Amino acid sequence: MYPNKEQENRLYELMRLHKALYNGALEQRLLAAGFRPHQFNKRGRLITGWRRVHEHRTFLNKFDQSKDLTLLRRELPEYGGMSYGSSQTTLIRLDIAYKRFFKLGAGAPRFAGRDWCSFDYSSGGKGLKGNGWKLEWSGSNKGSVYLSDVPGTIRFRGAAKPLNCRQLGVILRNGRWYLQVVGDRLPKACHGTRTIAIDMGVSKLLTGKYDNMETLVVPKLAPMHAAKKKLASAQKDLGRKKRGSERYKKQAAEVARIHAQVARLRKHVHNDVSATIAKECRTVITETLNIKNMTAHGGAHKKGLNRHILDAGIGQFLTMLQYKVQERGGDFIVCETRGLAPTQRCHACWSRAPKLLSERVHSCTKCGVTCDRDENAALVMLQFAAPNVAKRQGTLL
Numbered sequence: 001m002y003p004n005k006e007q008e009n010r011l012y013e014l015m016r017l018h019k020a021l022y023n024g025a026l027e028q029r030l031l032a033a034g035f036r037p038h039q040f041n042k043r044g045r046l047i048t049g050w051r052r053v054h055e056h057r058t059f060l061n062k063f064d065q066s067k068d069l070t071l072l073r074r075e076l077p078e079y080g081g082m083s084y085g086s087s088q089t090t091l092i093r094l095d096i097a098y099k100r101f102f103k104l105g106a107g108a109p110r111f112a113g114r115d116w117c118s119f120d121y122s123s124g125g126k127g128l129k130g131n132g133w134k135l136e137w138s139g140s141n142k143g144s145v146y147l148s149d150v151p152g153t154i155r156f157r158g159a160a161k162p163l164n165c166r167q168l169g170v171i172l173r174n175g176r177w178y179l180q181v182v183g184d185r186l187p188k189a190c191h192g193t194r195t196i197a198i199d200m201g202v203s204k205l206l207t208g209k210y211d212n213m214e215t216l217v218v219p220k221l222a223p224m225h226a227a228k229k230k231l232a233s234a235q236k237d238l239g240r241k242k243r244g245s246e247r248y249k250k251q252a253a254e255v256a257r258i259h260a261q262v263a264r265l266r267k268h269v270h271n272d273v274s275a276t277i278a279k280e281c282r283t284v285i286t287e288t289l290n291i292k293n294m295t296a297h298g299g300a301h302k303k304g305l306n307r308h309i310l311d312a313g314i315g316q317f318l319t320m321l322q323y324k325v326q327e328r329g330g331d332f333i334v335c336e337t338r339g340l341a342p343t344q345r346c347h348a349c350w351s352r353a354p355k356l357l358s359e360r361v362h363s364c365t366k367c368g369v370t371c372d373r374d375e376n377a378a379l380v381m382l383q384f385a386a387p388n389v390a391k392r393q394g395t396l397l
């Protein structure tokens with residue numbers, strides 16, 4: 001979203017009010033349930049946890065608190081000025097946290113701190129408007145949103161135009177404002193006709209083999225390299241600054257900004273590539289994600305970090321791909337890596353061909369076949385899944 005200064009200030013204020021509302025509602029529940037804050041510091045702020053001291057307990061639910069919200073709105077103009085539906089979703093958020101705590105054994109709800117970064121608007125009717133909000137697209141990928149408690153309309157960019165919006169979220173991340181739209185999407189056109197097996201890579205994004213033996217290689221994009229370089233140098237600079245100093249904080253914000261930039265870029269590329277594959281293929285075959293096999297040797301620290309980055313990246317891509325393929329009614333088949341071991345097998349004679357990660361070429365000692373390592377893996381998966389593919393397509397046709 002691109003709010004102007006006035007709108008941005010209002011959004012910050014709303015963020016603060018929602019957080020205060022959440023914390024207030026949590027406090028109210030704790031007090032009613034017989035808890036009392038245990039210890040205060042000099043400023044009167046709570047520093048340690050809450051203890052149950054009263055025998056008398058009342059458990060408040062979201063309906064009780066909604067009633068109190070109405071009173072609160074009457075008394076405090078700050079809250080009166082907020083969208084009612086929107087403030088209610090914050091109470092519901094607390095209610096959900098409680099339900100998770102009681103029913104699912106999740107941790108007890110905690111007071112929101114700096115991590116509080118979003119608030120929602122609830123649904124109302126059908127289409128692109130709801131309780132105190134309205135969305136409008138003015139082009140293929142831009143539009144504006146009206147929020148009843150923010151002056152004017154806020155411009156935004158985004159192509160994912162839904163059919164019905166059920167919920168709207170406002171998210172603040174790294175100093176940027178985002179709009180999250182939950183809703184039903186227009187059904188996309190049908191899937192394609194091809195079948196592809198995909199091997200996810202480290203040095204390239206992926207290697208694919210189509211059923212007609214054509215190869216698809218998607219390299220890591222050049223802008224990605226540039227952005228990563230920038231990130232590495234910014235992180236190096238951060239290491240030179242004194243921890244906790246003003247300069248350190250400033251540099252840390254810069255690192256976070258570049259991090260977000262890299263993530264956005266990666267997501268963009270992943271969206272593009274997965275959309276293209278989903279469009280032209282009916283069946284997509286991959287293996288279970290196993291980052292351990294993909295991470296090169298290195299120090300324990302570096303290994304952990306690499307794994308983390310790879311994990312997030314490849315996981316994101318496969319999730320997108322699966323969603324897009326299935327959205328079009330196609331099949332997404334996942335081979336069990338452990339039993340099949342596509343990289344450790346020869347596609348021609350099916351014998352095991354163990355190799356290190358550094359060996360980029362598959363050359364079989366049994367039958368003499370030589371080809372690219374990743375292409376071999378994709379071919380193995382393609383053959384392995386073939387009966388499955390035939391079965392599915394046969395029953396579906």
Ligand SMILES: [Zn+2]
Nearest residue numbers: 346349364367
């Ligand atoms: Zn062989």
